[in-house]
Amino acid sequence: MGSEPVKLTSDWMAVLRAREHAQPDAYLNDPCAAVFVTPASEAGVDTVRADALPSAVVPLRGRLGDLTLLSSGVRQAVCLGSGTDARAYRLPVEPSLVYYEVDLPGQLDGKAELLAAAGFGARCEVRVVEADLRLDWGPALVEAGFSVTEPACWIADGLFYYLTPAQTHAVLDSVSALAAPGSWLTFDVPHELFLQDPVMQPFLREMALRGVPFVGALRDPATLLARHGWSASAALHREIAAGACRWLPPLPQRLRTPAMDLWLVRARHP
Template identity: 30%
Template sequence: MAAIRAQEHSRPDRLFADPYAQHFLDASGDAIFAAGTQTAASTPELFTLMADQVAVRTRFLDDALTSAARAGTPQTVLLACGMDARAFRLDWPPATALFEVDFADTLAYRAAVLSAHDITATCRRTEVPTDLRENWPTALCAAGFDPNLPTAWLMEGILYALTSHAADLLLERVTANSAPGSTLALDHQEDSALLRSARAALSKELVDIWHGGPSEDLNSWLARYGWQPEVHALEEVTTTHGRPVPPPFDPQRPDTGRSWLAIGRLPS
C-alpha cells in the first residue's frame, strides 16, 4: 500500500498527497521499491491492478475522516494503521486526538522512519500497540481514548481479510465504544481469480489472505449494528474522480469481484 501511495503522490493528477510513503519504502531496503527504480516491467501486477482502487479509496476515506473532524468530532481512531501517514499529511484541527492502532513492531518501524526525517503530526497523535484479535478496546482506553465522545473510525483494508465472525466482532467492539454522532469510514471488496493470480505472483503468503468479511451486504451489516449506512460502489467513485474502474472490480468484465466504499453514522 505504501508503494501505491508513493506512486500516486508522484502523479501530476494525484488524488492525494503522501510525501512520506517513499520514506517507508526506502527504509525497507527492498530494491524493488527504491526511489526512481520503478518501471512498467518491474512493477508487480498486483500493484498495477490495485493502484486506482487504492488511490480512490484513500481519497474517499481521507475526505470522510477530515470532514468529521472539521464538523467537531474530537477523536479519530485508525485501526490496523500500518504505514498510514494520515496523522502527518492531512490538515487536522489541532485539538483532534488521533489514535493509531497496530502491532507494536509495525508502529516501531514507522516511528523510526518518521523520526529519522523529523516528521511530526499535525494533531495530538497517540500510538496504541495492540492486536485486533485481542481485547484492543481496553488498550485504546488506557491510551486516553474516551468512548463517551464522538469518534471517527477507520477500517481500511481490513474487512476482506476477516472471517464473518471476526468482522462482526470488530464492528461490535467499535459500536460499543462509539458515542452518538460517531462516524465509521471503511472499504470492502470481493476476491476474484484475477486478484488471486496477482497475489500468488507477488507472494504465496498473500494467496489465502482473503476470508470474505461480513456475510451480508454492507448496508444491512452496518444497519444491524445501528449505523446509518452510505455505501458506494467503487465504479461510481472512480468515475467521479476521472479514474478507470480497476479490472478486478469492473462489473462489465466476467469473473470479477465488487468493491465498495462506505460511511456509517450513529444518530446523535
C-alpha cells in the first residue's frame, strides 16, 4: 500500500484492531486486520510510546462505525481516510451497498489484493476514490457515482488527528453539503485538552518527528454539527470509560484506561 508517512498510522491501526479481535471478549470483531499486520508495524506500535499511544479508542470508534452502518439501512457508505478499514469485507452488509473508500493517492494500492489473498472478498461493491481531503474532494466522490440525493453512512475513523481544525471544519462542511436527509456520520477527533495534556507530550513529539503530527482538535463537535443541521451526540473517551454514554456498549476494563480527552461522535441528518 501507499508511501505517505501518514500511511504508517493506518498500519498501526490494523495492529491494534487485530489485537482487539484476538481478545476472548473482543469489543471489535475485525478478522481482516491481521492481513495488514507486519513485523514492522507491530514493532512500531510497541515502540512508539506504547503507554501514551491512544490505542483504546481504536476498537471503540470501530464498533461505533460498525453499529451505525449496520443499523442505518442506507445503500451507500463513505469511509474517509479509509486506510486499512475493511468494513466492506468483514461486515454482513447488503450486497446492494456501495462502499466508497477515500484516501490519499496510492494509499490503498494493493489493499483489495491483500485481502483477497487471505480469502476475504468484498461483500458489496467497493469504489476507491483517491483524493486529498484537505482539498476539494467532493467532485471526485460524485464522479465515482456517489448520489447526493440518497442518504449515506459517513465514517471518518482516525482521520481528524491529521487535519488542522480549519481543514476538519472544511471536511465537515463538504460532508454536510453532500449528505442527503437520513444520512449518518461517525468520527473521532481530539478535544483541545488532549493536545495540551502533559502526559501526551512525548508521544505527540514523536509523531511530529515521524512526519505525522497530531494537529486536529474540536472543542464542541455536537454544536458544530448542529449548525449544519445534524442531530449529533458526542462523548469523550473518558466519559464513555466512566459508563456515561448510552449509545455505545459498555467498555471492557482494558479499553477504559488511560481515560482520554478524545471525542466519539455520532450524528444523523434528519
